[in-house]
Amino acid sequence: MFRYLVRRFLQMILVFIATTFIVYALMYATGGDPIQALAGERPVSPTQRAQLVKEYGLDQPFWKRYLDYLNDLLHGDFGQTLTGRSINDIIAESLPTTAKLAVIAILTTILVGVTAGIIAAIRRGGIFDNSTLILTLIIIGVPTVVLAPVAQLVFTIKLPWFPTTAGEGNLYALLLPGIVLGALSVATAMRLTRTSFSENQRSDYVRTARSKGLPTRRVVGVHILRNSLIPIVTFLGIELGALMAGAIVTEGVFNINGVGFQLARALRTEDTPLVVGIVSVLVIIFLVASLVVDLLYAVLDPRIRYE
Amino acid sequence: MTNLQVGGDQPAGQHLLEVRDLFVEFHTRDGVAKVINGVSYHLDAGETLxxxxxxxxxxxxxxxxxxxxxDMPPAKIPKGQIFYNGDDLLKMAENRRRDIRGKDISMIFQDALSALNPVFSVGWQISETLRTRTEMSKDAAMKRAIELMDLVKIPGAKTRVKDYPHQFSGGMRQRVMIAMSLAMDPKVLIADEPTTALDVTVQAQIMDLLADLRRDLNMGMILITHDLGVVADVADRIAVMYAGRIIEHADVHSIYKQPAHPYTRGLLDSIPRLDHKGTELATIKGLPPNLMRLPTGCKYHPRCPYVQKPICVDEEPRSLNLGNGRTSACHFAKEMLDGNLG
Structure with missing residues (x-):
């Protein structure tokens, strides 16, 4: 177990370095003019420019700049944005909002998706099963770019149940965007749960459990559920990581000051340090999420042992 | 001894368990498979069928x-009775029936690896019925689970009770399943091919264990198998099934001495024997019938070496009472018994 953790940790460091390098290189390769982006519409005099280039180290070779950046990063310093704000502050400010949003989304997925999947599996071939099949296909087919504005229009303007924008994000205001964000994974979670559950329903151990005279709710709720959860937990864990990163559209539509919102802005203003900083944080979240999933896997399924 | 071809008008309750004229069919997309076509057998306390x-x-x-x-559907029981202590299980309300299931009548299955739940420890699974169906506390149930594991001779039960099924060998796993089936002190134990998935030496140990337990706990045991060699030592009576019917029923000694049905004889002849060394092993020609389209007349006639036309093809033989509880569903059962056939 210890050796496994060490190995995983080394892998994570490699992935982390590789990802930041790629993002850094890509931002470098876009070849914009960060000085002009910094100045906005105002003209920049050659002396000012030369001074700024020196200050930000833009005259250094690429590999030197990357190594400097990485060095700061490993010391927990994400550096500054081009506008001089501390990136650490921006992340500390926006990450909790995004986390809340992602948790609402994942809870939606569990409550609606997993529950519906179980019901569909138990009543396989019934009306519920068939109608949810069609419904999930439709939902899977509608991208967030469409779903988010439509939900906003219907539930905040036509029916004023929720505030139109969530801003700093009190929980109630985040509810609608959270549900919109979770809608996509609801469909996937439902299909996955249904498949996993039906497969387990046919297992020999279910017949054994029934032959022990256990009530159906115990056979379903303990024996089948526990086995079906294994792939579902995997999915949910990875999905939580993806939701934190994938909230760009939803956060944009609902004007939520989250990580995705900041990332979109950083891309627009070509703020290389901020883009790379945010992506680094997302990479870390994703890596930790997948590690937690893998460890949970061993808890849920005793047949899996890590050496 | 009871005549096996009893009609529905006979009083129930003479046996611990009695299946009477049972029919089961499976309704599938391709048609109806007639899997059980009038099975009757009985079991008394302390005996092995x-x-x-x-x-x-x-x-x-x-x-x-x-x-x-x-699973109903697709299975359907159009006809038949199953008496346990005189009560028809098929007419019982589900909750009463569930009360009997696993407690009075319990069952062990063929492949213990897939029949045990992979994600729960064996102690958890053995004690589950005690925890959920009796007033027993968690600790007491776990202690009882260890006792049961000792009873089925799992070495080091105390240290292994928290282990998972995949950590046991095949034979030990089957013992775990047996321990689990004994948790509620059943009166009837149904063992469905309990040794098929095991290698030969382990098979013998498990059969011995089952025989000992059956005797010590005075249970009735139904041993389902396709292995004639297995039954000779442990069974009191044998019921031979073919195409969903009991085609011959007798005590072990009589059936080995002189089978009264060509199919039973075919089975007996196909056991490898030391004194037949060098000669080719006898087999039963052909394949079991398609249950969607059963043959006319005697279901065995397409494979029977003694088939006599037209009677075997046209007329389904009734179960003939040959005395001493012995029956055979062959038109020529008496001739078979006297050795005048073949």
């Missing part, structure tokens, strides 16, 4: 009908 037959003969389905764990 071996139900013998090849794959698809309906021996497991009959057992599952007794347990009430058939």
């Amino acid at each position: 071996a139900v013998l037959g090849e794959s698809g003969s309906g021996k497991s389905v009959t057992a599952q009908a007794i347990m009430g764990i058939l």
Whole structure:
């Protein structure tokens, strides 16, 4: 177990370095003019420019700049944005909002998706099963770019149940965007749960459990559920990581000051340090999420042992 | 001794368990498969009945009908009765029936690896019924689980009770399943091919264990198998099934001495024997019948070496009472018994 953790940790460091390098290189390769982006519409005099280039180290070779950046990063310093704000502050400010949003989304997925999947599996071939099949296909087919504005229009303007924008994000205001964000994974979670559950329903151990005279709710709720959860937990864990990163559209539509919102802005203003900083944080979240999933896997399924 | 071809008008309750004229069919998209076609057998306390037959003969389905764990649909029981202590299980309300299931009548299955739940420890699974169906506390149930594991001779039960099924060998796993089935002190134990998935030396140990437990706990045991060699030592009586019917029923000694049905003789002849060394092993020609389209007349006639036209093809033989509880569903049962056939 210890050796496994060490190995995983080394892998994570490699992935982390590789990802930041790629993002850094890509931002470098876009070849914009960060000085002009910094100045906005105002003209920049050659002396000012030369001074700024020196200050930000833009005259250094690429590999030197990357190594400097990485060095700061490993010391927990994400550096500054081009506008001089501390990136650490921006992340500390926006990450909790995004986390809340992602948790609402994942809870939606569990409550609606997993529950519906179980019901569909138990009543396989019934009306519920068939109608949810069609419904999930439709939902899977509608991208967030469409779903988010439509939900906003219907539930905040036509029916004023929720505030139109969530801003700093009190929980109630985040509810609608959270549900919109979770809608996509609801469909996937439902299909996955249904498949996993039906497969387990046919297992020999279910017949054994029934032959022990256990009530159906115990056979379903303990024996089948526990086995079906294994792939579902995997999915949910990875999905939580993806939701934190994938909230760009939803956060944009609902004007939520989250990580995705900041990332979109950083891309627009070509703020290389901020883009790379945010992506680094997302990479870390994703890596930790997948590690937690893998460890949970061993808890849920005793047949899996890590050496 | 009771005549096996009893009609529905006979009083119930003379036996611990009695299956009477049971029919089971499976309704599938391709049609109706008639899996059980009028099976009757009985079991008394302290005896072992071996139900013998090849794959698809309906021996497991009959057992599952007794347990009430058939999936209905697709399975359907159009006719028949199953008496336990005189009460018809098929007419019982589900909650009363569940009360009997696993407690009075319990069952062990063929492949213990897939029949045990992979994600729970064996102690958890053995004690589950005690925890959920009796007032027993968690600790007491776990202690009882260790006792049961000792009873089925699992070495180091105390240290292994928290282990998971995949950490046991095949034979030990089967013992775990047996321990689990004994948790509620059943009166009837149905063992569905308990040794098929095991290698030969382990098979013998498990059969010995089952025989000992049956005697010590005074249970009635139904032993489902396709292995004639297995039953000889442990069974009191044998019921041979073919195409969803009992085609011969007798005590072990009589059946080995002189089978009264060509199919039973075919089975006996196909056991490898030391004194037949060098000669080719006898086999039963052909394949078991398609349950969607059963043959006319005697279901065995297409494979029977003694088939006599037209009677075997046209007329389904009744179960003939040959005395001493012995029956055979062959038109020529008497001739078979006297050795005048073949």
